Amino acid sequence: MKEIVLDTETTGLSVREGHRIVEIGCIEINDLIPSKKRFHCYLNPERKVSEKALEVHGYTDEFLSTQKKFSEIVDEFLNFIENKRLVIHNAEFDLSHLNNELALLGKKKLNSENVVDTLVLARNKFPGSPTSLDALCKRYRVDNSKRKQHTALIDCDLLAKVYINLLDQKEPMLNFKNEDNEKTIINSNKINRYYKKVIKPTEEELMLHKKYLKNSLKKNFFN
Structure with missing residues (x-):
């Protein structure tokens, strides 16, 4: 399955206050393996960047004024994400800004429903623990030393690694439906599977094991 890890940077927090997107970053992953396909752009928000947002991403009004507008x-952006599931950390924030930009253009x-929010995944998996992107990078030992400031592509790259770890750490589901019981399917998610052969002990091995247990139990280890 093809998915898009997505992140945005904005002029401020709330679309109700007229804040706009200044950067979009997207990285495609195919069956949880990052592909070489990326989408990235800086945007002219046609308004000033708030002081708090400037501290977060460092994009000045002067720099952004020379960039393309969302329109x-x-x-190109919609074509890149078409028919692909979006993976976003704190999806409510990014979607509100993206949908605001789309609404302004009548799109x-x-x-x-076609979005995976890794913040929700992390909160369900680690209730009561910090679930920021930096905290999850620390938990999964993902190197985030390049994240001096928030930039969309760097955050996408980190989030892709965190997302894969969040899925891989799920409890495996064991399927013992094979009649010959020679293979056990260990399925960590609907996409990734691997097969582990069950090796049955021989009669001689079973006899030696019983003999070992019998001799071991003769000793009293609690005296």
């Missing part, structure tokens, strides 16, 4: 890249909003 100029929207078709259809993105469907939240």
Whole structure:
């Protein structure tokens, strides 16, 4: 399955206050393996960046004023993510800004049903623990030393690694339906599977094991 790990940077927190997107980053992963396909752009938000946002990403008004507007890249962006599930950390924030930009152009909003929110995954998996991207990088030993400031592509790269770890750490489901019991399917998710052969002990091995247990139990280890 093809998925898109997505992140945005903005002029501020709330679309209600007129804040706009200043950067979009996307990395495609195919069956949880990052491909070479990426989408990235800086955007002219047509308004000033708030002081708090400037501290987060460092994109100045002067720099952003020379970039393309969302209307100029929207078709390319939508084509890149078309028919692919989106993977976003704190999806509510990014979707609200993306859908605001789309609404301003009279375009259809993105469907939240086709989105995986890694913040929700992490909170369900580690209730009560820190679930920021930095905290998850620390938990999974993902090197985030390049994240001096928040930039969309760097955050996408880190999130892709965190997302894969979040899925891989799920409890495996064992399937013992094989009649000959020669293979056990260990399925960590619907995509990735590997097969482990069950080796049955021989009669001689069973006899030696019983003999070993019998001799071991004769000793009283509690005296």
